[in-house]
Every structure is written in structure tokens, then in C-alpha cells.
Amino acid sequence: MVKWTEEERRIIRGVWEKVDIDEIGEELWARALIVYPWIDRYFGSFGDIFTTTAILKNPKLAALGKVVLSALDTAVKNMDNFKAMYAPLSRQHYEKIKVDPDNFRLLAECITITIACKLRAELNPQVQATWQKFLSAVVEAMNSQYK
Amino acid sequence: MVKWSDFERAAIQDIFSKIDYDVVGSAALSRCLIVYPWTQRYFGSFGNLYNAAAITSNPKVAAHGKVIMAGLEKALKNMDDIKTTYKDLSVLHSEKLQVDPDNFNLLGDCLTIVVAGQLGAAFTPEVQGAFQKFLAVVVASLRKQYH
Numbered sequence: 001m002v003k004w005t006e007e008e009r010r011i012i013r014g015v016w017e018k019v020d021i022d023e024i025g026e027e028l029w030a031r032a033l034i035v036y037p038w039i040d041r042y043f044g045s046f047g048d049i050f051t052t053t054a055i056l057k058n059p060k061l062a063a064l065g066k067v068v069l070s071a072l073d074t075a076v077k078n079m080d081n082f083k084a085m086y087a088p089l090s091r092q093h094y095e096k097i098k099v100d101p102d103n104f105r106l107l108a109e110c111i112t113i114t115i116a117c118k119l120r121a122e123l124n125p126q127v128q129a130t131w132q133k134f135l136s137a138v139v140e141a142m143n144s145q146y147k
Numbered sequence: 148m149v150k151w152s153d154f155e156r157a158a159i160q161d162i163f164s165k166i167d168y169d170v171v172g173s174a175a176l177s178r179c180l181i182v183y184p185w186t187q188r189y190f191g192s193f194g195n196l197y198n199a200a201a202i203t204s205n206p207k208v209a210a211h212g213k214v215i216m217a218g219l220e221k222a223l224k225n226m227d228d229i230k231t232t233y234k235d236l237s238v239l240h241s242e243k244l245q246v247d248p249d250n251f252n253l254l255g256d257c258l259t260i261v262v263a264g265q266l267g268a269a270f271t272p273e274v275q276g277a278f279q280k281f282l283a284v285v286v287a288s289l290r291k292q293y294h
């Protein structure tokens with residue numbers, strides 16, 4: 001597991017406190033699907049995701065956004081051992097959903113951009129660096145059960 | 148040849164009309180040097196880059212940020228042939244500066260985060276999509292003369 005300084009823990013909690021899971025969750029998948037459209041191959045059962053308008057209004061995507069951020073909440077609350085906690089999630093994405101793990105990085109990027117739009121100047125370079133270190137650890141945890 | 152929709156052209160022009168050129172280039176370069184510290188290897192002559200505070204207040208970083216923005220503006224003014232516009236710049240980065248072209252993506256990511264922070268809610272998913280497409284074309288053009 002990654003080692004965290006007290007300062008880094010404080011910064012990550014500080015960012016996370018400002019994240020409204022409902023609000024950010026809604027935007028998250030919209031950004032991913034619009035900016036990286038090949039991701040729609042994983043969303044066959046989500047109904048209409050074929051236009052920007054449809055994507056922005058799709059309730060299943062909004063719901064999935066909240067699922068993702070709830071999982072991230074688990075990581076924030078268990079910064080020293082979330083890798084083990086994420087093993088079943090990683091296995092599910094590998095064996096059942098069959099997600100190309102490159103997409104974890106792209107979704108993480110979309111999370112950071114959504115947060116940047118919300119936090120603006122508060123996501124200063126130091127905060128950005130720490131937050132991205134945290135998301136890299138999350139992405140690594142998601143990759144852990146891939147062979 | 149890259150095709151731009153009317154929306155994409157308008158969105159990209161709009162972004163550049165709203166962002167502060169004096170701030171954005173320098174902020175993006177600073178973040179790149181802080182978040183991806185190995186990029187500092189290209190800036191040996193820039194003096195003190197030892198910590199985030201030094202980087203963000205370094206006048207050579209600020210000046211170079213403006214050089215980057217001037218380069219982006221050239222692309223903006225020649226959106227239908229960025230590849231040709233950037234030919235010499237690509238040769239410069241490949242042969243003289245010997246920059247690993249993967250780093251273009253890292254700077255692009257930092258630019259996106261800075262623009263997101265500046266525009267806030269106005270940096271919608273579709274606007275993000277257009278901006279990232281523009282940056283992808285810029286990066287591809289910078290890579291073009293590498294062998």
C-alpha cells in the first residue's frame with residue numbers, strides 16, 4: 001500500500017469534503033462518454049446514450065456515477081488498506097464486466113476535471129498533485145486483480 | 148484532415164477568448180512540473196524548481212508559459228491545418244529539445260485542469276470534449292516529425 005503523509009491525508013479529506021456525491025456523480029459518466037466515446041461499449045443496457053443530450057439526461061448514468069463515488073468514499077475513509085478492500089471490485093471489472101483497465105485512468109481524469117470545475121482555484125497545484133496521487137492508488141487497486 | 152463541427156470551432160474559440168493568457172500557460176506548466184516531477188529534466192536552465200512554491204513563483208516558468216500559449220494560439224488560428232503549422236515546432240522538440248512526446252499529453256492534461264478551474268461550470272462535458280479533441284490534434288502535430 002501507498003504511504004501517505006499527514007499533509008496528504010489532510011488534503012485528500014479536504015477535497016473529498018467538498019464533493020457532493022449526487023452533483024458530481026451526475027456529471028462524471030457524461031464527461032467520460034462524451035470525451036471518450038468508445039466507453040459506450042460497456043453501457044449496452046443503459047438505454048439512449050447516443051447523443052450528448054441523451055447522455056446528460058440518462059438516469060442510469062447518474063446512478064452509476066454515485067456508485068463510483070461511493071466506492072471512492074470507501075477509499076478516502078480507508079486510505080491505508082483500500083487496496084485489499086477493492087479486490088472484489090477489481091475482480092468484478094476483470095472477470096464479469098471485462099473493462100479494459102486503461103479506462104480506469106480515463107475515468108480518474110474525468111473525476112479530477114469535474115472536481116476542478118467545482119473547486120476551481122482551490123484545486124491548486126499542490127492539491128492537484130496529492131489528489132492525483134490518491135487516484136493513481138485507486139486505479140492501481142482497480143488493476144490489482146487483472147492478470 | 149481533422150474535421151471540426153461548428154460546435155467544436157465555436158467552443159474552442161470561446162475557451163480561448165475567456166481564459167487569461169498570462170495565467171493559464173504558466174499555471175499549466177507549473178502544475179506539470181509539480182505533478183509529474185520528471186518533466187523538470189527539460190528545464191535545467193530554469194533555476195530553482197525544488198518545490199511547488201519555487202516552481203509557481205519562478206519567472207522563467209511564467210515566461211515559458213506565455214511561449215506555450217503563443218504556440219497554442221497559432222494552432223487556434225490555423226485549426227484546419229495544425230499539422231503543417233506545427234512542423235518546425237515538432238522538429239524543434241524532437242531534434243533539439245529531445246522531449247519524450249508522452250510528456251505532451253501530460254502538459255495537455257494540466258492545461259485541461261487549469262481551464263476547467265478557470266471556467267467552472269461553463270466547462271461542460273461537451274466543451275471538455277471539444278477542448279480535448281483540440282489538444283489531441285495539437286499533440287499529434289507535435290509528434291508528427293518524430294521518427
